Amino acid sequence: MSIVKEKTDQAIKILKELDVDLWLTYVRKTSEIMDPCLYFLTDESWFTWETAFVITKKGERVAICGRYDVPNVNKNIYEKIIGYDISIREPLHGVLNGLNPQVIAVNYSIDNIAADGLTHGMWLRLNKLLEGTNYAKILISSEKILGALRGRKTPSELALIKEAIKISQEGHLKITEKIKLGMTEKDIEKILMEHTMQKNVKVSYPPLINVGSDTAIGHGRGLSHIKVKQGDLINIDYGVFYQGYASDIQRLCYALRDGENEPPEEIKKAFQTVVEAITKSSEALRPSVMGWEVDSIARKIVTDGGYPEFMHALGHQIGRNVHDGGCLLGPKWEKYGQLPFMKVEEGQVFTLELHVFLENHGFCGLEEDVLVTVEGCQFLSDRQTELKLLKF
Amino acid sequence: MSIVKEKTDQAIKILKELDVDLWLTYVRKTSEIMDPCLYFLTDESWFTWETAFVITKKGERVAICGRYDVPNVNKNIYEKIIGYDISIREPLHGVLNGLNPQVIAVNYSIDNIAADGLTHGMWLRLNKLLEGTNYAKILISSEKILGALRGRKTPSELALIKEAIKISQEGHLKITEKIKLGMTEKDIEKILMEHTMQKNVKVSYPPLINVGSDTAIGHGRGLSHIKVKQGDLINIDYGVFYQGYASDIQRLCYALRDGENEPPEEIKKAFQTVVEAITKSSEALRPSVMGWEVDSIARKIVTDGGYPEFMHALGHQIGRNVHDGGCLLGPKWEKYGQLPFMKVEEGQVFTLELHVFLENHGFCGLEEDVLVTVEGCQFLSDRQTELKLLKF
Numbered sequence: 001m002s003i004v005k006e007k008t009d010q011a012i013k014i015l016k017e018l019d020v021d022l023w024l025t026y027v028r029k030t031s032e033i034m035d036p037c038l039y040f041l042t043d044e045s046w047f048t049w050e051t052a053f054v055i056t057k058k059g060e061r062v063a064i065c066g067r068y069d070v071p072n073v074n075k076n077i078y079e080k081i082i083g084y085d086i087s088i089r090e091p092l093h094g095v096l097n098g099l100n101p102q103v104i105a106v107n108y109s110i111d112n113i114a115a116d117g118l119t120h121g122m123w124l125r126l127n128k129l130l131e132g133t134n135y136a137k138i139l140i141s142s143e144k145i146l147g148a149l150r151g152r153k154t155p156s157e158l159a160l161i162k163e164a165i166k167i168s169q170e171g172h173l174k175i176t177e178k179i180k181l182g183m184t185e186k187d188i189e190k191i192l193m194e195h196t197m198q199k200n201v202k203v204s205y206p207p208l209i210n211v212g213s214d215t216a217i218g219h220g221r222g223l224s225h226i227k228v229k230q231g232d233l234i235n236i237d238y239g240v241f242y243q244g245y246a247s248d249i250q251r252l253c254y255a256l257r258d259g260e261n262e263p264p265e266e267i268k269k270a271f272q273t274v275v276e277a278i279t280k281s282s283e284a285l286r287p288s289v290m291g292w293e294v295d296s297i298a299r300k301i302v303t304d305g306g307y308p309e310f311m312h313a314l315g316h317q318i319g320r321n322v323h324d325g326g327c328l329l330g331p332k333w334e335k336y337g338q339l340p341f342m343k344v345e346e347g348q349v350f351t352l353e354l355h356v357f358l359e360n361h362g363f364c365g366l367e368e369d370v371l372v373t374v375e376g377c378q379f380l381s382d383r384q385t386e387l388k389l390l391k392f
Numbered sequence: 393m394s395i396v397k398e399k400t401d402q403a404i405k406i407l408k409e410l411d412v413d414l415w416l417t418y419v420r421k422t423s424e425i426m427d428p429c430l431y432f433l434t435d436e437s438w439f440t441w442e443t444a445f446v447i448t449k450k451g452e453r454v455a456i457c458g459r460y461d462v463p464n465v466n467k468n469i470y471e472k473i474i475g476y477d478i479s480i481r482e483p484l485h486g487v488l489n490g491l492n493p494q495v496i497a498v499n500y501s502i503d504n505i506a507a508d509g510l511t512h513g514m515w516l517r518l519n520k521l522l523e524g525t526n527y528a529k530i531l532i533s534s535e536k537i538l539g540a541l542r543g544r545k546t547p548s549e550l551a552l553i554k555e556a557i558k559i560s561q562e563g564h565l566k567i568t569e570k571i572k573l574g575m576t577e578k579d580i581e582k583i584l585m586e587h588t589m590q591k592n593v594k595v596s597y598p599p600l601i602n603v604g605s606d607t608a609i610g611h612g613r614g615l616s617h618i619k620v621k622q623g624d625l626i627n628i629d630y631g632v633f634y635q636g637y638a639s640d641i642q643r644l645c646y647a648l649r650d651g652e653n654e655p656p657e658e659i660k661k662a663f664q665t666v667v668e669a670i671t672k673s674s675e676a677l678r679p680s681v682m683g684w685e686v687d688s689i690a691r692k693i694v695t696d697g698g699y700p701e702f703m704h705a706l707g708h709q710i711g712r713n714v715h716d717g718g719c720l721l722g723p724k725w726e727k728y729g730q731l732p733f734m735k736v737e738e739g740q741v742f743t744l745e746l747h748v749f750l751e752n753h754g755f756c757g758l759e760e761d762v763l764v765t766v767e768g769c770q771f772l773s774d775r776q777t778e779l780k781l782l783k784f
Contacts, residue, residue, distance in 0.1 A: 029505040031597065032713050036424050046598060048715070049727055066727075067703065071608060085703045087726035108512035110520070113421040116513035120500035121533075123512040125729075128502070141513075205423065206438060216463055311459065311477045321424050323440070334479035335441055335458075337517075 004074055006154040007040035008061060014148045015057035021101035023145055025053040026118060026126055035107055035117025037146055039244065039320055044072035050088040050125075053078075056099055064091045089129055096135055104135060105142035111337030114325020115146035147326035150319055152347035157245060157319060158371070161349055164204070164247035165369055165381050167240050171195040172251040175236055179253065181392045184225045185209040192238050204246035204322040208237035210363040230257040230392065233267065233362040235355070239322055246322040248351050249381050250367035253388040263387060269305070270356045270364040271387045277301040278352045278368060278383075281314060281329070285344060285352075285370065285377040292340035294329045298354055307356045313340070315350040318369060324349075348372045349380065396466055398546040399432035400453060406540045407449035413493035415537055417445040418510060418518055427499055427509025429538055431636065431712055436464035442480040442517075445470075448491055456483045481521055488527055496527060497534035503729030506717020507538035539718035542711055544739035549637060549711060550763070553741055556596070556639035557761055557773050559632050563587040564643040567628055571645065573784045576617045577601040584630050596638035596714040600629035602755035622649040622784065625659065625754040627747070631714055638714040640743050641773050642759030645780040655779060662699070662748045662756040663779045669693040670744045670760060670775075673706060673721070677736060677744075677762065677769040684732035686721045690746055699748045705732070707742040710761060716741075740764045741772065 015023060027035045028050045038045050041053045042063070049066030063073045067083035075081065082091045096104075108123065109115040118126075130136040153161065171192050178191055188209045196203055209215075212232035216224065228234060232255045239248035252271070254263045262268070277298035284294050295314040303309050313330025316323045327342035329350060344350075350372065355365025369381045407415060419427050420442045430437050433445045434455070441458030455465045459475035467473065474483045488496075500515065501507040510518075522528040545553065563584050570583055580601045588595055601607075604624035608616065620626060624647045631640035644663070646655045654660070669690035676686050687706040695701050705722025708715045719734035721742060736742075742764065747757025761773045 029715055032428050032505050032715065032717070033425065033509060089726060108516070110513050110517050112513075113424050116511045117425060118512045119508045120510045120512045120515040121502050121504075121508035123515075124500070125502045323421060323424065325424070334481060 002043070003154070003156050004040065004043055004077055006156055007149060008055060008077055010152065010154060011040070011055050011145065011149055012057065012059050014145050015055065018144055018148075019057070020105050020140075020145060021057055021103050022096075022099060023055045023105045023142055025107055026122055027051050028122065033119060036114060036321065037107060037117055037149070040149060042072065042074050042077070046072055052088065052092055052095075054095055054099070056101070060099060062095050064088055064095060092129060093133070096133075101135075101138065103138050103140055105140050105145055107142050107146065109141055109143035109146070111339050112143045112147055112325045113323070114150050114321065115141070115143040147342065148345065150324050151317060151326045151345055153319060153349055153371075158349075160243050160245035161247065161318065161369070162380060164201075164240050164242035164245050165249065167199050167201055167242060168238055168247040168249045169382060170199075171238050171240075172236060172249065175251075176253055176388055176390070179228060179234065179390060181228055181230065181255070183228045185211050185215065186225060188234075188236065192236070196240060199240070201240045201242055204239040204241045204248060208235075210235040210237075212362045213359055215362055228255055230255050231361060233358065233364055234390075235363040235365050237365075237367065239318075244320060246318045246320075246324075247369060247381075248318050248322050248367060249369060250353060250365050251384055251388070252364065252366055253390050254361075255390045255392065263389065264361075266358060267361055267364065267387070270307070270358055273302060273305040273307065273356060274354060274364060274366050275385050277354055278366060281352055282368075282370060282377040282379070285329070285350065285372060287344055287346045287372060287374065289344050290340065291327050291329045291342055291344065292332050294344070295331055295340065298352070299331065302354065302356060305356075310354045310356075314354055315352045318349050318351060344372055346372055346374055394435070395546070395548050396432065396435055396469055398548055399541060400447060400469055402544065402546060403432070403447050403537065403541055404449065404451050406537050407447065410536055410540075411449070412497050412532075412537060413449055413495045414488075414491060415447045415497045415534055417499055418514055419443050420514065425511060428506060428713065429499060429509055429541070432541065434464065434466050434469070438464055444480065444484055444487075446487055446491070448493070452491060454487050456480055456487060484521060485525070488525075493527075493530065495530050495532055497532050497537055499534050499538065501533055501535035501538070503731050504535045504539055504717045505715070506542050506713065507533070507535040539734065540737065542716050543709060543718045543737055545711060545741055545763075550741075552635050552637035553639065553710065553761070554772060556593075556632050556634035556637050557641065559591050559593055559634060560630055560639040560641045561774060562591075563630050563632075564628060564641065567643075568645055568780055568782070571620060571626065571782060573620055573622065573647070575620045577603050577607065578617060580626075580628065584628070588632060591632070593632045593634055596631040596633045596640060600627075602627040602629075604754045605751055607754055620647055622647050623753060625750065625756055626782075627755040627757050629757075629759065631710075636712060638710045638712075638716075639761060639773075640710050640714050640745075640759060641761060642745060642757050643776055643780070644756065644758055645782050646753075647782045647784065655781065656753075658750060659753055659756065659779070661697070662750055665694060665697040665699065665748060666746055666756060666758050667777050669746055670758060673744055674760075674762060674769040674771070677721070677742065677764060679736055679738045679764060679766065681736050682732065683719050683721045683734055683736065684724050686736070687723055687732065690744070691723065694746065694748060697748075702746045702748075706746055707744045710741050710743060736764055738764055738766055
């Protein structure tokens, strides 16, 4: 079944569950800025003039778009596709009058990035379009709808995520096979990018390579000419998009010093702390727990171990993006808003990721991808529980 | 000089000209949804946590972002780059208090798509962040700033657009050389896509191929198995992005019938009408004219010729996108809002495009790319003024 079919069917179920009459996605010039939920609504994401996708809890699906964009809407999904020339006003009013909703959910959210595809200008424009009608007064945020819709993976979505994970893991394996003393962070990135190209996929974020204790920690291109030397921890954070679905995995190696057969105690302890934090938090991860509760378990293990806490969330969702929005396994920090207070749901896929930084060796971190099932947490990635030792 | 340097310098000039104290670009998770003006503010567009770019009319440039994103901000452009861990609130207040603006422009616009990068959720979030301060009361739309900034091309930008035009025109030339009877619209698209790949660029929109009178007119994939036959008009609309800058060009051929040495009168007249409409409107295109005035000249020539008017604007800007927002050479239709009432400025690059549809032959259209200079309109594309005749 197509993703668009699965997701629009799912959207109708969620509207029923949340008792929301009508969900309206209102976009324009999607080549300039695109509401990320459009991927769930139609296969072709190229819409030039104002376009409205309407889905109701009764199961109606209607699209209104500029006449030239009509061929871009999935015909098998929408029972009515209305093309217009001059203004969307009349067809939009017509559709709303026909459906007579008591509540209209639109895509904005203070906290949930994945549910915030309506621009402020489009919000104002919609209010202008609906001026003088009751509809302007019944607009609500669709964040609960989109939180659920993006979170609950359908069978097709799960299959794609698993494939993305497989490709990432193969990339990680190549690194451990090919890595040599003196290689730079940039060299390692190159191996990963070659693997990515060979697999005909794209990275889901710029790979993060952290070699030794002089590395720059960052979300971005911290890549440098820093070289692998004995005594270094080598952390690789690498994910790909497979047919639009993401993986996000960290793996860790240690470059043994001459004469060493195992890492120093300092590393062993840190690695065990990270593994333990993932184990214990994964045991707590199940439907209905709140995000911050899972995060706090890992965080406490780290601080109890005498380490400073990691300055990010323990886990984010993955799916249509590498940070899939909605419920977050994160601390109650202002920047995370309400996300850590959301409840975990069945079918969500999370990362579990954290690190400890060792002044003498570098970034000691791991990241796994896990699925929430009714029974609890199921690892989708092949967990790393032993530090990979490199002997040169 | 780098585009980011040129454009941030230009932004400061525009702030002075418009007497706006401070321009604030406020983004988060740019991999999910990205304010399109970010390209002008920094080379790396990957920002995960809330990020603020502040530019003032006095020339100050400050960036505030999550600690891990600090390496992604251009160090040579921003005099201050502030990384934070828990919340952007304190550093943002600190920066605003230091600069003490009387007006803050943020990126939303009802009409100008290219100036509408702030999502509604981020608008609400910003207002929450600024609650209790005077700043929440002095927020205005940056549409005039961004209209000018995106419109007025710098030397580096113009050079890139010219290269994009060159690559498009080479693609168009290939079509006229390779086209054969019986080729489908899909076959023609394939030739263009191969050319695009060879040139190592991307299309700036899905190419539009319209063969004969059975073709589907659309913004999207109207591509079909319709075959080239004698008596058909063949219209190709094809543009590329060269280093992020767009071209957008339509070219037209006619497949002569056996025994024909020139097209039927009906086509000659329609083609001349389209050429004439471009000529006359280009003569009117100069700084300070309003967009709708230029559009109306072309529109009148078409309707005076006895044809129905074309149901789109005569010309849009091109640049960082294939529809670059701001002033539009378009009719006063509701969907275009205020854009046709904006004044044309020196340095803007427009398309001039229109068509007449002939029931017996198909889509008779042309599209040129032009630059507005102080002297008037300069064609950047090699104008098509003769119908290309194909003899099979």
